[in-house]
Amino acid sequence: MMQVPHFKNVTFIETKPERARSILEDTIQSLTCSLCILSISTPAKTIRSGQRTNVTIIDCTGQNTQESDSNTIFIKNASSLAEMSAAISAWLEKTQGERYFILDSLPTLAMYNPPSYVARFAHTVATKTRLSQAGCVFLSAKESISQELRAEIVQICDAIIQDD
Amino acid sequence: MKKRVLLVQLPPERYLERGIPYLQTHITKNRHPLYISFQRPEANLKEHFTRNNIDNIEIIDLASELATAPPENIDLDNIITTIYKASLKHKELVVFIDSLSTILLYKPLSELLRLSEVLIRLAKQKQKILLLLGIASDFASKEFVKNIALLADDIVTPNP
Numbered sequence: 001m002m003q004v005p006h007f008k009n010v011t012f013i014e015t016k017p018e019r020a021r022s023i024l025e026d027t028i029q030s031l032t033c034s035l036c037i038l039s040i041s042t043p044a045k046t047i048r049s050g051q052r053t054n055v056t057i058i059d060c061t062g063q064n065t066q067e068s069d070s071n072t073i074f075i076k077n078a079s080s081l082a083e084m085s086a087a088i089s090a091w092l093e094k095t096q097g098e099r100y101f102i103l104d105s106l107p108t109l110a111m112y113n114p115p116s117y118v119a120r121f122a123h124t125v126a127t128k129t130r131l132s133q134a135g136c137v138f139l140s141a142k143e144s145i146s147q148e149l150r151a152e153i154v155q156i157c158d159a160i161i162q163d164d
Numbered sequence: 165m166k167k168r169v170l171l172v173q174l175p176p177e178r179y180l181e182r183g184i185p186y187l188q189t190h191i192t193k194n195r196h197p198l199y200i201s202f203q204r205p206e207a208n209l210k211e212h213f214t215r216n217n218i219d220n221i222e223i224i225d226l227a228s229e230l231a232t233a234p235p236e237n238i239d240l241d242n243i244i245t246t247i248y249k250a251s252l253k254h255k256e257l258v259v260f261i262d263s264l265s266t267i268l269l270y271k272p273l274s275e276l277l278r279l280s281e282v283l284i285r286l287a288k289q290k291q292k293i294l295l296l297l298g299i300a301s302d303f304a305s306k307e308f309v310k311n312i313a314l315l316a317d318d319i320v321t322p323n324p
Contacts, residue, residue, distance in 0.1 A: 148303065155203065
């Protein structure tokens with residue numbers, strides 16, 4: 001099972017594209033604390049499994065017609081970075097103690113947004129989580145984002161995990 | 165003539181791991197360290213500095229400001245004023261700018277280039293400021309880095 005470095009770190013996890021889904025599942029399983037998952041391509045109902053109630057999902061797939069509730073926030077457009085940022089800030093404000101934010105994933109976010117916007121968004125989220133004493137995980141498939149975008153993000157991370 | 169402006173190219177995966185020990189080599193009894201951070205908030209940086217036994221460093225935390233307020237509220241001229249005032253207070257100063265590419269996420273290229281030019285001029289004129297401009301090595305071929313490198317005294321790539 002994937003072991004995410006200790007609490008309060010900003011971690012970059014790089015996987016083979018075909019392993020991305022199982023790495024997300026491993027990461028969720030290995031972190032038993034409160035989680036907030038920003039999902040760009042996987043609907044909330046697919047991610048949500050079992051009885052865990054301490055998982056908030058920000059679903060940006062645009063496939064849902066449901067209303068947002070306390071544990072699921074639907075954002076219609078994956079290029080609404082300001083809306084995503086506001087939802088993350090709200091989660092950080094309402095939760096306390098050990099918690100992690102997970103971005104699934106950088107390449108899919110980069111499909112909907114220019115690289116400089118994605119870099120700035122990742123940088124802002126990493127700083128906000130650090131200021132709130134929360135952990136942050138960026139998931140990315142190998143060689144699926146530009147070298148510059150990768151460099152901009154990994155330089156602000158405390159740990160880089162390569163899943164081979 | 166002493167080198168006053170160094171462009172410090174660091175591997176993105178080991179940015180702080182290499183950057184902090186390199187900065188440490190320039191800190192002396194008479195040379196006060198000032199860290200201008202666009203990348204990380206102060207608390208996170210302090211952990212890294214403590215681990216490297218650097219305890220007298222002054223950190224200007226612009227990362228927190230950028231994450232919580234509109235970038236338009238951040239005036240880059242304040243950095244120049246801060247460095248200038250610090251240079252009056254201390255015999256010598258070593259200033260680390262962390263990092264050029266991160267500034268570019270929030271500010272237009274023209275502002276970054278102007279800031280770099282003014283700081284480089286200040287360091288060369290005052291002769292008591294050592295200016296270290298941090299940049300991830302993956303950006304070495306970018307036009308803005310080349311323009312700034314032309315004004316620097318040297319380009320360094322710290323090794324472990």
